[in-house]
Amino acid sequence: MYRLALTLALLAVTLYLGLAAGEQWLNPLHSSGQDSVILWQLRLPRLLTAFAVGGMLALAGAWFQVLLGNPLAEPYVLGVAGSASVGAVAALMWIPDATWAMSLGAFVGAWIGIIAVMFFARLGANRMLLAGVVLAAFWAALLALLLALLPEQGLFRAFSWMMGDLSASNLPIPLLLIAWIIALACGLLLARTLDILLLGERHAEALGVDVVRLRRQLLLLASAVTALAVTAAGTIGFVGLVIPHLMRLLFGSLHRAVLPASAIGGGALLVLADTAARTVIAPAELPVGILTAVLGVPVFLYLLLRRAP
Amino acid sequence: MRAWLLGILMLTSTTPVQAADRILALSPHACEMLYAIGAAAQIAGAVSYCDYPAAAKQLPRIGSYQGVNVEAALRLQPDAAVVLNRHVKGVEQLSNMGVTIIVSDPHNMEEVFRDIDRLGRLTGHAKQAQQLVAAQRKRLQQVRRQAAKQHVRVFYELWPDPLLTAGGLSFINALITEAGGNNVFAAIPMDTPHVNVESVIRAKPQVIIIPLEKRKMVERRRFWRRWLHKDSVTFAAINPDILHRPGPRLIDGVEQLQRIFTAAADRK
Numbered sequence: 117m118y119r120l121a122l123t124l125a126l127l128a129v130t131l132y133l134g135l136a137a138g139e140q141w142l143n144p145l146h147s148s149g150q151d152s153v154i155l156w157q158l159r160l161p162r163l164l165t166a167f168a169v170g171g172m173l174a175l176a177g178a179w180f181q182v183l184l185g186n187p188l189a190e191p192y193v194l195g196v197a198g199s200a201s202v203g204a205v206a207a208l209m210w211i212p213d214a215t216w217a218m219s220l221g222a223f224v225g226a227w228i229g230i231i232a233v234m235f236f237a238r239l240g241a242n243r244m245l246l247a248g249v250v251l252a253a254f255w256a257a258l259l260a261l262l263l264a265l266l267p268e269q270g271l272f273r274a275f276s277w278m279m280g281d282l283s284a285s286n287l288p289i290p291l292l293l294i295a296w297i298i299a300l301a302c303g304l305l306l307a308r309t310l311d312i313l314l315l316g317e318r319h320a321e322a323l324g325v326d327v328v329r330l331r332r333q334l335l336l337l338a339s340a341v342t343a344l345a346v347t348a349a350g351t352i353g354f355v356g357l358v359i360p361h362l363m364r365l366l367f368g369s370l371h372r373a374v375l376p377a378s379a380i381g382g383g384a385l386l387v388l389a390d391t392a393a394r395t396v397i398a399p400a401e402l403p404v405g406i407l408t409a410v411l412g413v414p415v416f417l418y419l420l421l422r423r424a425p
Numbered sequence: 426m427r428a429w430l431l432g433i434l435m436l437t438s439t440t441p442v443q444a445a446d447r448i449l450a451l452s453p454h455a456c457e458m459l460y461a462i463g464a465a466a467q468i469a470g471a472v473s474y475c476d477y478p479a480a481a482k483q484l485p486r487i488g489s490y491q492g493v494n495v496e497a498a499l500r501l502q503p504d505a506a507v508v509l510n511r512h513v514k515g516v517e518q519l520s521n522m523g524v525t526i527i528v529s530d531p532h533n534m535e536e537v538f539r540d541i542d543r544l545g546r547l548t549g550h551a552k553q554a555q556q557l558v559a560a561q562r563k564r565l566q567q568v569r570r571q572a573a574k575q576h577v578r579v580f581y582e583l584w585p586d587p588l589l590t591a592g593g594l595s596f597i598n599a600l601i602t603e604a605g606g607n608n609v610f611a612a613i614p615m616d617t618p619h620v621n622v623e624s625v626i627r628a629k630p631q632v633i634i635i636p637l638e639k640r641k642m643v644e645r646r647r648f649w650r651r652w653l654h655k656d657s658v659t660f661a662a663i664n665p666d667i668l669h670r671p672g673p674r675l676i677d678g679v680e681q682l683q684r685i686f687t688a689a690a691d692r693k
Contacts, residue, residue, distance in 0.1 A: 139624045153652065154623050213641075215586060269584075276587040276619070283621060284586050399624035400592070400613050 119366060123380060130384040134163040134391045139398040165285045165348060166390045166404075167383035168292035170355050172345040174382025175299050177356030178363075178374055179338035182310050183331060184245045190357035191342040194248030198255025199229025200346040204277055205262045208270050218277060219286045219347050226343030229255065233339070237332050241317075244335075279403035280352030282390050287348045299341045300379045306334070307371035314369065354408045355382050358416045365419045385412055444549030445505035445525065449487065449498055451516075454672030455507035455529050456481050458541050461557055461673035464548040469501040477666065477674070488515065495519060505547060531671040533599050534565060534679070541673065561676045565603075568676075568683045572605030573690035579606035580630035583617060585645060588625075592618045596671065604682035605690070606632065626652045632689045633658055634682070636665035659692070661685045 135144040135155060142151050142159075176191040184193070191197070203225015204218040211217035229251065236247035266274060277284070309330060312320045317327050345352075363377040389407035396402060447469035450456035456475035459468050471484040472493070487497040492514030498506070505525040508516050520526045527547060531537040538558045545554020579601050583589040591597035591608060592615040601608045609628035610620060630653075635645050646660050668678035 139621075139627065150626065154626060157652075158621075158623050158626075272584055272589060273586060281587060283588070394621060394623075397613075399610060399620050399628075400615060400618035401587075401621055402619075 123377065127380055127384050130387050131163065131167075134166070134387045135159055137391050137395050139395070161289055162282050162285075162390065163387055164289045165287075165292060166282050166386045168289075168296040169282070169285075169345045169349045169352065169383075170359075170386025171296050171379040171383035172292075172299055172341045173352065173356040173386075174359035174363075174378035175303055175375060176338045176342045176345070177382075178360035178371075178378045179303070179310075179334055179341075180356075181360055182313055182371075183241065183334045183338065185241045186245060187361065188357075189245070191338065191345070192351065192353070192356070193245070193252070194229070194233045194339070195252035195255050196226050196229045196233075196339055196342045197346055197351045198252045198259060199232070200226035200343065201278055201351060202255050202258045202262065203228065204350075205259060205266065205270075205274050208273055209262060209266055212267075212270060215284075216286050218273070222277075222350075223343060223347040226339070226346055230336070230339040230343065234332070234335065237335050238328055241331075244331075276403065277350040280350045280405040280408075282349050282386075282404055283401075284350075285348045287344075292344070292348055295341070295344050296379065296383075299337070300376060302337055303375040303379070304372060306330075306337075307375060310334075310371045311369075349404075352386065352405050352408060354405070354412055355386055358412045359385060362412075362416055362419060445547050447501065447503045447505075448548065449493075449501070449503045449506035449519075449524075450475055450484075451488070451493060451506055451508045451513065452529070453477070453666075454531070454670040455540075455544070456484075457670065457672035457674060458529075458544050459507075459548065462541060462545050462548065462550045462554045464544070464550050467548050469503050470498060493519065495522075498524075507544065532596050534561075534603070534675065537671050537673075537675055538562065557673065561673070564676050564680065568604060568679055571687060572603070572683055573687045575690050576605055576607040577631045577686050577689045578609050578629060579632045579634060579686070580609050580625055580628065581634045581636075582645065583636065585648075587619045588621065589617050590620050592616055597668065600668065600675075600679050600682060604679050605686040606682065622652065625649075629653075630658060632685060633660050634685070635660065635662050636668060637662045659685070659689045 132144065136142055138159065142155055144155055147155050173191055180189040180191060180193060181187060200222040203221040207217040207221025232251055233244065233248050236244045263274060309325055312323055312325055313330065320327050359382040360374060360378050363374050363381055367373040367377050385408060389411055390404050392407045392411065393402045393404045446467055448459065448467050450459055450468050450471045452472065453474045456468065456471050457477055459465065460478055460481065465480065468484055470487045471481060473486060473489045475481045475484060485501060487501065488494045493516060495515045495518045498515065498519060499522060503524050505527060506516070506519055507527045507529050509530050510528060511517065511526065516526060527543065529540045531540050538561065541554050541558050545551040581591045581597055581601065583591055590610050592613040593611045594614060595616045598608045598611055609630050610618065633649060635642060642660065642662050649658065663678065663681055667674040
């Protein structure tokens with residue numbers, strides 16, 4: 117119980133920091149004029165986007181780890197990020213003038229990637245993983261091709277997107293928050309079944325779980341959530357891999373604890389990382405993807421050592 | 426075929442004792458410099474983006490400024506190549522084949538003048554180059570005289586998304602200062618830092634310069650006016666080619682900046 121309280125307290129601190137910190141420290145409880153414009157029209161939307169995207173990536177990561185029975189799995193392992201990047205850069209190439217083009221391209225690309233993986237869903241976790249990794253390599257090659265052909269002015273945009281860019285999200289924030297809630301709700305509904313699946317597919321089948329159907333549902337759910345996160349903010353790495361593990365180390369491996377904790381923890385990590393990205397070399401900014409790793413790796417490794425048998 | 430190749434090799438490996446007659450212009454600004462000093466006839470080949478003056482569009486292309494196609498370059502029998510730096514792909518090979526490599530990467534007006542001069546000597550148009558430099562120096566002095574005494578705060582929107590600007594180490598920062606402006610991000614010790622909307626608002630720029638590169642001025646103006654009061658800021662578009670290429674048209678860019686800043690300072 118005290119852990120839950122601790123998590124919520126940390127979340128509150130993180131959200132407060134995310135609003136208050138920046139080029140200049142602002143007090144969210146007491147602001148006026150230009151400062152309140154900056155707080156509520158610039159920092160808040162970005163903070164909420166970061167929270168929803170981080171939470172969704174962590175949830176998707178937790179699902180992929182169960183789905184593939186592999187602790188190294190993360191939201192991008194089956195190539196969804198790769199195909200989304202191909203879509204985004206292709207859109208940037210053909211419709212360079214429109215700001216929404218990259219989001220649309222990423223979304224379409226992500227779904228092409230998902231559909232490609234779906235063909236292999238019935239083959240079992242290992243083969244699906246293998247197919248996904250090979251597809252990811254294919255998307256990476258296509259991406260390299262597009263980047264080689266992209267006019268120079270487009271490269272800034274492409275690289276910034278590929279390293280994760282929360283300042284350029286085009287998706288409405290209510291949509292992202294609702295998606296976060298729906299994703300978490302679906303996760304909780306599946307939580308018990310996921311716990312059973314963790315015992316192994318044979319056991320799960322013996323206990324009456326339709327494994328093939330479950331795997332397909334889970335793949336679709338995890339991929340859809342990943343697609344949305346990537347569409348909103350580009351390919352932000354690391355959150356989806358480490359947060360679920362971190363939460364398992366803190367809360368044990370029952371999914372009705374891991375999933376909500378990941379949804380909140382992932383959001384908090386990304387908010388923290390983005391705050392740092394905006395602040396450490398202010399008024400200049402760093403790519404947020406660097407910060408998620410720099411902040412997350414030490415914490416994760418520390419916990420891993422401490423909990424080692 | 427082999428004899429033909431050998432012939433080319435021999436041709437290209439002789440070091441020029443006199444003026445270079447067949448020059449590769451491997452950057453847009455080098456190309457513009459060569460045209461400006463009357464050495465157009467000596468340009469054997471160019472890279473993409475060498476599009477000024479209009480005649481330059483007809484030059485044979487041998488690559489981009491990321492890399493040169495060595496075979497295509499050698500086929501043009503060059504004796505010299507003007508490059509941005511020696512790390513451009515293919516340049517080392519050209520150098521090994523005996524092509525004289527001239528590095529031109531000016532970072533301020535003085536270095537532009539120096540390189541115009543060097544190309545003048547290389548091509549045997551030293552006199553024209555000197556005249557051009559003298560005329561440009563005069564114009565630069567004029568700019569300095571007319572620059573606003575009270576410097577205006579300037580935000581240079583190099584790129585909207587990600588929001589990139591000219592930092593303290595950039596070429597453009599120096600030009601802004603020269604023309605009578607105070608770059609609001611001059612304190613960032615980088616070339617092209619990524620900044621956020623918040624810091625721009627806080628810096629209260631009086632002038633926002635937008636080098637239009639497939640950008641619509643209307644859109645950018647609408648974007649900034651959501652945050653900045655419309656009477657407090659002037660927007661000015663500028664052709665990026667004259668400000669981002671350190672060539673003979675750079676002085677036009679500096680003059681334009683100076684006129685924009687002076688007008689803004691007077692309005693205040």
